[in-house]
Amino acid sequence: MSNENKEVLLSVKNMHVVFKVGRRRVHAVNGVSFDVYKGETFGLVGESGSGKTTVIRTILGINDLTSGNIYFKDNLISGKLSRRKKRTLKKQIQMIFQDPAASLNERANIDYIVSEGLYNFKLFNTEQERREKVVKALTDVGLLEEHITRYPHEFSGGQRQRIGIARALVIEPELVLADEPISALDVSIRAQVLNLMKKLQRDRDLTYLFIAHDLSIIQYISDRVGVMHNGYLVELADANEIYANPLHPYTKSLLNAIPQPDPKTERFRVRGVYESTDIHYESGEWIEVTPGHFLLGTPEQIKEWTKK
Amino acid sequence: MSQEKIIEMRNVEVKFMVRDRELTAIRDVSLDVYKGEILAIVGESGSGKSVLTKTLTGMLEANGRISGGEIWYEGQDLSKIGSNKDWLNIRGKKIATIFQDQSTSLNPLKRIGSQITEVLELHRGMSKAEAKVEAIRLLERVGIPNATARFRDYPFQYSGGMRQRVVIAIALACQPDILICDEPTTALDVTIQAQILDLIKELSVENNFTVLFITHDLGVVANIADRVAVMYAGQIIEYGTSDEVFYDARHPYTWALLSSLPQLGTKGKDLFAIIGTPPSLFHKVEGDAFAPRNPLALEIDFVEEPPMFKVSETHYAKTWLLDERAPQMNKPEAIVNLSEKVKKLRGDLNVK
Ligand SMILES: Nc1ncnc2c1ncn2[C@@H]1O[C@H](COP(=O)(O)OP(=O)(O)OP(=O)(O)O)[C@@H](O)[C@H]1O
Ligand SMILES: Nc1ncnc2c1ncn2[C@@H]1O[C@H](COP(=O)(O)OP(=O)(O)OP(=O)(O)O)[C@@H](O)[C@H]1O
Ligand SMILES: [Mg+2]
Ligand SMILES: [Mg+2]
Numbered sequence: 001m002s003n004e005n006k007e008v009l010l011s012v013k014n015m016h017v018v019f020k021v022g023r024r025r026v027h028a029v030n031g032v033s034f035d036v037y038k039g040e041t042f043g044l045v046g047e048s049g050s051g052k053t054t055v056i057r058t059i060l061g062i063n064d065l066t067s068g069n070i071y072f073k074d075n076l077i078s079g080k081l082s083r084r085k086k087r088t089l090k091k092q093i094q095m096i097f098q099d100p101a102a103s104l105n106e107r108a109n110i111d112y113i114v115s116e117g118l119y120n121f122k123l124f125n126t127e128q129e130r131r132e133k134v135v136k137a138l139t140d141v142g143l144l145e146e147h148i149t150r151y152p153h154e155f156s157g158g159q160r161q162r163i164g165i166a167r168a169l170v171i172e173p174e175l176v177l178a179d180e181p182i183s184a185l186d187v188s189i190r191a192q193v194l195n196l197m198k199k200l201q202r203d204r205d206l207t208y209l210f211i212a213h214d215l216s217i218i219q220y221i222s223d224r225v226g227v228m229h230n231g232y233l234v235e236l237a238d239a240n241e242i243y244a245n246p247l248h249p250y251t252k253s254l255l256n257a258i259p260q261p262d263p264k265t266e267r268f269r270v271r272g273v274y275e276s277t278d279i280h281y282e283s284g285e286w287i288e289v290t291p292g293h294f295l296l297g298t299p300e301q302i303k304e305w306t307k308k
Numbered sequence: 309m310s311q312e313k314i315i316e317m318r319n320v321e322v323k324f325m326v327r328d329r330e331l332t333a334i335r336d337v338s339l340d341v342y343k344g345e346i347l348a349i350v351g352e353s354g355s356g357k358s359v360l361t362k363t364l365t366g367m368l369e370a371n372g373r374i375s376g377g378e379i380w381y382e383g384q385d386l387s388k389i390g391s392n393k394d395w396l397n398i399r400g401k402k403i404a405t406i407f408q409d410q411s412t413s414l415n416p417l418k419r420i421g422s423q424i425t426e427v428l429e430l431h432r433g434m435s436k437a438e439a440k441v442e443a444i445r446l447l448e449r450v451g452i453p454n455a456t457a458r459f460r461d462y463p464f465q466y467s468g469g470m471r472q473r474v475v476i477a478i479a480l481a482c483q484p485d486i487l488i489c490d491e492p493t494t495a496l497d498v499t500i501q502a503q504i505l506d507l508i509k510e511l512s513v514e515n516n517f518t519v520l521f522i523t524h525d526l527g528v529v530a531n532i533a534d535r536v537a538v539m540y541a542g543q544i545i546e547y548g549t550s551d552e553v554f555y556d557a558r559h560p561y562t563w564a565l566l567s568s569l570p571q572l573g574t575k576g577k578d579l580f581a582i583i584g585t586p587p588s589l590f591h592k593v594e595g596d597a598f599a600p601r602n603p604l605a606l607e608i609d610f611v612e613e614p615p616m617f618k619v620s621e622t623h624y625a626k627t628w629l630l631d632e633r634a635p636q637m638n639k640p641e642a643i644v645n646l647s648e649k650v651k652k653l654r655g656d657l658n659v660k
Contacts, residue, residue, distance in 0.1 A: 021465050048469020048497045098495070142353075142585055153369065154326060157491070158353025158524075183494045186353045186524045188568040191579035198578070213497050214525065220570040220579070240575075257498040259505075259527030261569055262650040263550045266531040 006037040008074075009175060009207050010059070015068040017054050028054040030231040031068075033286065036175070039201065041208040043218040043239065045254065046228030052211045053098055055228075056177040059209075060095055061086075072175070091121050094173035096164050096181040098211075103164060104152040110163055111148045114138065117171035137166040140196055142189050157184040165193060169200065175207045183213065194221055215258045219243050224292075227251045232281040237293040247295055247305045249279070314381065314486065314518050315341035315364065321376035322359055322368065331589040333359045333372070335542040341486075346512060346519040348529040348550075350565070351539030352586055357522045360539070361488045363387065364520075365403050366395040401431055404484035406475055406492040413475045414463045420447075420474055421459035427481045446477040451503050469496045476504065480511065487512070488520045493528060505532050526569060530554060535622070538562050541586050541597035548623030554646060557639060558617075558625035560605075561598045566643045571653055580642065596628065604637060 017029040029051040036042045044052050057063040059070055061078075070078040077089060094117075097103035104113060114134045117123070124130040135145050141162040152160055161184045168176060176197075182190045194217070200206050212218050218225060222239040227248065235248040246252045259266060284296040289306055297305065322334035334356045341347055349357045362368050363379060366389060379386040381398075389395060407413050415423060424446060425439035434442060440459075447455035450473040463471055472495045479487060489508070493501040509532060512519050521532060529536055530550065537547040538559065546559040557563055564582045573579040584601040587593050596602075599609035608614075608628050617630035629637055 019465075021461075026465070046497065048472075048495065048500055049467030050497075053467070139585070144585055144588060146588055146590070150326065154324075154371075156354045156358060162353075180495070184353070184491065184524070186351060186355075186565070187526065187570070188565055188582045189353050190524070191568040191570070191573075191581035194570075195578045195581055213495070213501070214570075215498060216527070216570045220573050220575060253499055254497065257502045259498070259502070259525065259531045260650045260653070261526035261530050261554070261566070261571060262647050263530045263554050264647050265650055266527070269531070 006040075008035045009038040009072065010036040010209070011069075011071040012055070012059065013069045013071070015055065015058060015070070016066040017051070017058050017063055018066045028231055029058065030281070032228075032231075032233045034226055034233060034236060036207060036209055037223075038207055039205045040223040041201070041210055041221050043222030043225040044209065044211045044228065045213070045215060045218055045225060047230070047250075047254075048213075050228040051231040052228055053179055056095065056179060056209060056211065059177060060093065091117075091171060092173055093175045093177065094168040094171065096168045096176065096178040098179040098183075104160060106152050109149055109151055110138070113152070113163060114167050114170055117167065121171060123171060133170055134166075137170040138163075140169075141166050142192050158186065158189065161185060162189070162193070172204065173206070175209070177209045179211045180213065181210070182217070190217070197221075215255065227254065230281060232284075232296055233286075234281070234296045235294065241290075241293055245293075247289065247293070248297070249305070312343040313340045314343040315339075316380040317377065318380070319377040320360070320363065320374065320379060320387065322356070322363060322372060323375045324369070324372040326371065329590055332375075333542055333589060334363075335593070336377070337542075337544055338377075339537060339544060339547070341518060341520065343518055344512065344516050345534045346509070346521055346532055348521045348523060348533035348536045349539060350523065350526065350529060350536060351545075352541070352561075353524075354586060355539040356542045357539055358490055361405070361490065361520055361522065364486070364488065365399040365405055366392070367399070367405070400427075400484075401482055402484055403486040403488065404479040404482050405488040405490060406472075406479045407490050413478070414471060416463050418462070419459070420461050420463060420466065423474070424478055424481055427478055431482045443477075443481070446480060447474070449480075450474070450477045450507065451500055452477075469500060472496060473500070473504070476507075483515060484517060486518045486520065488522075490522045491524070492521075493523070494525075501528070508532065526554075526566070538565070541593060542589065543597065543626065545598070545627070546625040548619065548625075552620065552623040556619070556623070557643075558619055558623075558630060559598075559627045560602045560629070562625075563639050563643060564602075566646065567640050571650060572642055596626075606634065 013033050015029050015032045019026040019028055032055060046052055054063055058065050065078045069076060111134060114137055115130060118130055118133060124133060138147060143162055165181055182193050210221060219239060225239050225242045226233050226236040229250045235251045246255055281296060283298055286294055286296055287302055288294050295302055317337060317339045320334055320337045324331050324333055337360060351357055363374055364386060374387045377387060421443055424443035428434045428439040428442055444455045444459060452458060452470060452473055476492060493504050496504060508519060523529060533550050535549050536553040537544050540561045546562050567580045570579060582601050587597055595611050596609040596614055599605040606628050614626050614628045616624045616626045618624055628634055
């Protein structure tokens with residue numbers, strides 16, 4: 001499938017994010033560029049601390065962009081925006097946070113938490129309609145109507161995470177930035193939520209930018225996958241391609257470390273495969289090695305990595 | 309694995325008050341934990357995994373209580389401990405927990421380093437200087453790069469995964485008897501996860517401590533667990549050695565859980581998912597709690613609660629299917645020859 005005639009919904013161009021911590025500077029994101037097509041699921045994976053959350057927080061304007069540009073539907077959304085534009089974006093782009101406990105208002109009950117967006121954007125006509133939407137959103141993610149009056153601390157970890165998902169999806173956004181949205185769920189509810197997200201994607205042409213550490217899930221759900229390491233995007237390709245033909249050493253070590261649900265395989269797992277790669281990324285170039293398959297590296301490195 | 313029991317839970321029941329109504333989160337759970345083993349607890353979100361392990365450290369929220377049963381540890385019934393002072397001799401010191409949600413375990417206003425040295429000074433009587441050396445060693449041990457330089461950072465300066473590694477370092481600092489890990493690697497990438505799992509395995513052998521490991525990742529279970537207990541709606545419904553649960557599961561819920569693995573899914577098609585929702589915990593559960601969601605349920609499942617049936621010395625399951633009068637029923641095709649299916653998948657992944 002060619003990517004050329006697909007509509008680009010979100011475009012990140014040369015994103016740099018630097019945090020100042022005392023006198024130290026943390027280069028969290030270094031020149032990251034990628035496009036997300038309308039209706040696709042773009043998976044972002046990589047080392048803990050590689051900058052994945054920072055990328056999506058910066059897209060949302062929660063973190064400041066140090067340099068670079070971000071476009072949504074061909075409109076520049078980085079930099080100063082009018083209040084009206086900000087409001088529209090808030091409805092169009094929703095985020096599901098990595099840490100459900102920290103992102104839910106502890107003093108509000110579930111009814112209010114899930115309704116907040118509905119109130120903000122006046123997405124209902126009658127009280128009954130609002131209530132129905134909330135109950136539907138909760139049951140869609142496997143929660144019960146009786147949960148509606150409860151407070152976040154009265155839920156299990158996975159139940160809280162599902163509240164975060166219900167809250168984001170209920171207002172029918174166009175783009176969902178999902179930061180580890182299903183990490184705290186058991187495999188069956190995970191399957192249920194993934195099926196729901198896929199269904200919404202088919203019905204509403206929803207687009208997902210999906211971060212997860214579980215690479216089996218990324219493989220299953222994503223159309224394309226980007227791999228981050230140390231604040232750099234080091235490889236990007238179609239999901240099938242990257243799993244069948246990983247080229248970057250970091251991608252390889254990542255795929256190699258996926259634990260498999262099989263005690264025999266795990267018992268005979270070879271240890272020590274996760275040696276950290278010692279590559280100076282700043283001298284690398286972003287090169288398309290085969291159509292749609294990008295690698296960060298110097299010409300020599302790329303030659304080395306792509307030789308059979 | 310030894311035969312010596314370190315924890316004996318007998319008919320434990322836990323209730324919570326929610327605005328004048330009472331819900332039962334743990335229903336009549338009995339479980340033995342053996343010294344030095346790594347026991348994984350898996351199961352539905354909301355089934356009681358965290359609540360069950362919180363009873364071992366007196367960490368239930370204020371609206372909850374142990375309403376029945378006994379929990380024996382070193383000749384003491386933990387379910388009867390009343391005062392917080394008595395808990396202080398156990399919690400953190402002998403039984404330490406690494407929580408699912410690291411943001412609540414770290415103080416955002418204190419430097420990473422001092423959060424570890426504090427524990428070392430308090431629980432292991434180290435001097436300030438000794439504690440600093442040991443803390444840096446622990447940070448390196450859990451894989452924090454540049455530990456000496458980042459010793460003075462605050463939690464917000466670390467990524468989610470790095471913070472979780474600090475929490476693990478703090479728990480290890482106390483050299484506990486029992487380490488409860490409540491989804492400790494959920495926030496970590498697979499390479500660091502592999503390091504942490506190796507680390508926990510190594511340390512458990514080195515220091516002979518026992519690990520209760522809660523996780524949703526069945527790959528992690530396969531990697532780390534000696535035994536596995538499966539929970540559903542407040543009960544343990546099956547337990548056995550890792551091999552028994554992965555290759556010879558007997559409970560329909562365990563079958564469904566294994567069938568939902570994303571590894572067994574086909575791209576573009578829906579994953580297998582269990583229909584319906586778990587029962588409300590406010591009402592008494594009649595019969596087998598999983599029956600309404602089990603297309604293969606028997607008549608009796610809706611009427612009478614099944615007992616624990618013995619499959620082998622080490623393997624038990626709470627399902628009427630194991631009664632001699634029950635019809636012969638085989639596990640779903642999807643999970644037959646799991647090992648071969650997974651191997652084929654690994655073959656498709658182009659890695660060595
Ligand atoms: N507000 C901040 N101030 C200073 N440094 C920060 C801040 N937020 C993030 N960082 C740093 O930026 C880097 C990237 O962090 P980020 O949270 O984006 O990683 P991540 O890829 O999401 O990791 P994880 O998978 O562990 O969640 C880390 O080194 C982190 O310590
Ligand atoms: N403080 C509380 N008040 C009321 N109900 C509670 C409280 N804590 C937990 N519960 C309920 O008890 C049940 C068991 O919760 P627990 O946290 O043990 O689930 P879990 O198996 O750990 O789930 P997860 O995998 O999602 O973390 C859930 O239905 C939850 O809603
Ligand atoms: Mg993150
Ligand atoms: Mg839990």
